[in-house]
Amino acid sequence: MSRRKYDVRLFRQLSWFFIREWRRYLGAVSLLILIAILQLLPPKIVGLIVDGVTQHSLSGSKILMWVGAMLVTAIVVYLLRYVWRVLLFGASYQLAVELREDFYRQLSRQHPAFYLRHRTGDLIARATNDVDRVVFAAGEGVLTLVDSLVMGCAVLIVMSVQLSWQLTLLALLPMPIMAIVIKRYGDQLHQRFKLAQAAFSNLNNQTQESLTSIRMIKSFGLEDHQSQQFASIARDTGEKNLRVARVDARFDPTIFIAIGFSNLLAVGGGSWMVWHGYMTLGELTSFIMYLGLMIWPMLALAWMFNIVERGSAAWSRIRSLLSEAPTVTEGAHNLPEGPGLLQVAIRQFTYPGAETPALRNINIMLKPGQMLGLCGPTGSGKSSLLSVLQRHFDIEQGDIRYHGLALTELRIDSWRSRLAVVSQTPFLFSDSIANNIALGRPGATQQEIEAVARLASVHDDILQLPQGYETEVGERGVMLSGGQKQRISIARALLLNAEILILDDALSAVDGRTEHQILHNLRRWGKGRTVIISAHRLSALTEASEILVMQHGVVAQRGQHEKLVAESGWYRDMYRYQQIEAALDEDDVNEGTVHVK
Structure with a gap:
């Protein structure tokens, strides 16, 4: 597809906005036409004054009257331009809001596979810089096009019909050459601006990663290395x-050179016509002033091509994301009310782009009130199983059912509203602790927030902070320990009061005593609810109704804690090792206590 066709497609893609806001655009276009007509009056009046003065046919009072008319015209044009800009930018700001809403909605619908392909900094750049360019092209660009065409055509008609079509044709000879040169500049600008936006995305990525990992960078002494890396990317962005800018800077000089030649031809040809009596001096003066009015339409057209090229390059980057369908398709059914039976029958699941299956031959049946434990060595498939349970990915062979309905038949929101998930890397927003806990239920009372904090054994820790529940946790909860962040995340999940609670290694950063207390509270809270716990520390799974030992994506062992400890295998070996490790740690603590005494 050629660049020019793509520019047309940009406006066609945004036609829904133009149609919906037709009143604003029609009002702005009508005002522009009226402005163009009014701007034709001053050159005509100046020509009349010049002829009247040279021919001694105008009195001083009439000259003042004409000057007053030009002043009134200028004031009216100023006011009308103010009104049409209000109409234009009011619509443009609304377009920016809606495009960003669509962009955010698209990001929220995507699944982990999408975020494996797109980095955060690039997505931020598209949602900010690229959207601004598209809005500018669809708003200011369209109106500039209309303004320049209306004004340019009106001036050409007056110059040709009322003054001299021969002199008009002579004066416009440089314009076709200017149009060809500007089109070439537009082609170059489109490609270069697309590369510049991609470089800006890389700069955003580097900035975002450096800021989020600043503590690690300082702890490893990598400040100079990161600074050099950032400087290199910044230089590349600057060069692009x-x-x-080099292409952009060529537009105005090209136009002014063309305008200079037009004026030269107009003055030369017009002087010859005045000398031979084909025009009066006043008519030539009006013609030169009308030609001056052509400067804005030509500048505006070049500017319009400039911003449309930038907008089309930005739109191609946005469109590539907006048109990307989620890997998980939406179902049509809602779940019935109340807890239900969860059935998992996975014959095989493979990540997109991978060759080796991540899960094979996994069959689970969980009734309300039961607890499922997941364990196994690193990379055994625990997190993969939890991902497909949350429907981050769809299963190629097999299915997962709840209330007898396959997850692929359900609306994603309907299914996920039954889940409360605590991941192994908890995320806290830069807000108060109370607001972080109440994230899923913003209307929760303080009593409800404190109740789930007690269940998660974090209430006492919160009270020791400077402002208690109103303490700001900083970006990503930077002022809290890992265990505190995990327990606040657990409290947040419990507040949802969901039917299925998933804890993905969510107790790894808490000590054994706190873990025992949380599990005791969860057993009390989880009556009638399904709880799924993935853990490396096997003491967290001792009360589970069933434990699955995962190895290489398959279930190597299954059963309750007593059964698995009694039979040989990974579970018994790891449990004994962890018991010995815990005993040694306790001895170290006791020895330290005696030494202090």
Whole structure:
């Protein structure tokens, strides 16, 4: 597809906005036409004044009257331009809001596979810089096009019909050459601006990663290395933007050179016509002033091509994301009310782009009130199983059912509303602890927030903070320990009061005593609810109704804690090792206590 066709497609893709806001655009276009007509009056009046003065046919009072008319015209044009800009930018700001809402909605619908392909900094750049460019092209660009065409056509008609079509044709001879040169600049600008936006995305990525990992960078003494890396990316971004600026800087000089030649031809040809009596001096003066009015339409057209090229390059980046369908398709059914039977029958699951299956031959049946434990060595498939349970990915062979309905038949929101999940890497927003706990239920009372904090054994820790539940946790909960962040995340999940609670190694950062207390509270809270716990520390699974030992994506062992400890295998070996490790740690603590005494 050629660049020019793609520009047309940009406006067609945004036609829904133009149709919906037709009143604003029609009002702005009508005002522009009226402005163009009013701007034709001053050159005509100046020509009349010049002829009247040279021919001694105008009195001083009439000259003042004409000057007053030009002043009134200028004031009216100023006011009308103010109104049409209000109409234009009011619509443009609304377009920006809606495009960003669509962009965010698209990001929220995507699944982990999408975020494996797109980095955070790039997504931020598209949602901010690229959207601004598209809005500018669809708003200011369209109106500039209309303004320049209306004004340019009106001036050409007056110059040709009322003054001299021969002189008009002579004066416009440089314009086709200018149009060809500007089109070439537009082609270059489109490609260079697309590369510049990609470089800006890389700069955003580097900035975001450096800021989020600043503590690790300082602890490893990598400040100079990261600074050099950032400087290199910043230089590359600057060079690509400079290449855009070099093309951008050619537009205005080209136009002014063309305008200069037009004026030269107009003055030369017009002087000859005045000398031979084909025009009056006043008519030539009006013609030169009308030609001056052509400067804005030509500048505006070049500017319009400039911003449309930038907008089309930005739109191609946005469109590539907006048109990307989620890997998980939406079902049509809602779940019936109340807890139900969870059935898992996975014959095989493979990650997109991978060759080796991540899960094979997994069959689970969980009734309300039961607890399922998941364990196994690193990379055994625990997190993969939890991902497909949350429907981050769809299963190629097999299915998962709840209330007898396959997850693929359900609306994603309907299914996920039954889940409360605590991941192994808890995320806290830069907000108060109370608001972080109440994330899923913003209307929760303080009593409800404190009740789930007690269940998660974090209430006492919170009270020791400077402002208690109103303490700001900083970005990503930077002022809290790992165990505190995990327990606040557990409290947040419990507040949802969901039918299925999933804990993905969510107790790894708490000590054994706190873990025991949380599990005791969960057993009391989880009556009538399904609880799924994935853990490396096997003491967290001793009360589970059934434990699955995962190895290489398959279930190597299954059963309750007593059964698995009694039979040989990974579970018994790891449990004994962890018991010895815990005993040694306790002896170390006791020895330290005696030494202090």
